[in-house]
Amino acid sequence: MTAAGVAPRSTSRLRPLRTPLLVGAAGAAAAALLHVRDPNVSGSYGYCPFALLTGLDCPGCGGLRAAHALTDLDLAAAASSNVLAVALAAVLVVAWIAWIPRRLRDPRARMIVLSSRVGFTLLGIALVFTVVRNTPWGAWWGS
Structure with missing residues (x-):
């Protein structure tokens, strides 16, 4: 702050980037943790409650x-x-990169905004993925 109580121009210009930079730092920290602490070790991050209760893989199983x-x-x-x-x-990385210039233009811009139609479509894809990956002919999709 200057003596007149006005913030320097460079500080106010970078203020909209605070949230995207914090989100990027959180993502980088999560990636670093996953890199050094191997989730291939059984139980290293706990167990999937859905898989424990049903014996089936949920859409997130294998994500770590x-x-x-x-x-x-x-x-x-x-x-x-x-x-x-x-x-x-891949979608999250591209969305984060695209978010930065949008934030510079509009300090209220969000990283991702989904319509209800897109949200329901994504839920449908997750449901189909779950069903297919739990069948013998869809096992190649990972577990």
Whole structure:
């Protein structure tokens, strides 16, 4: 702050980037944790309640293993653990990168805004993915 109580211009220009930078830092910290603490060790991050109760894989099962493989840049292993998690990770990275210039133009811009139609479509994809991955002919989608 200057003597007149006005914030320097550079500080006010970077203020809209605070949230995107914090989200990026949280994502980087999560990736670092997944890189150093291997989720392939049984129980290292707990167990999936859905899988424990039903014996079936939920849409997220294998997601931590997929993220761990992505931190090793092993796309094939990531896709074999959970192809849906790999697609989600790619969408989130692209959305985060696109968010930064939008935030500079509009300080209230959100990273992702989904319509109800898109939300229901994504839920439908997750449901189909769950059903298919729990059948013998869909086992290649990861577990």
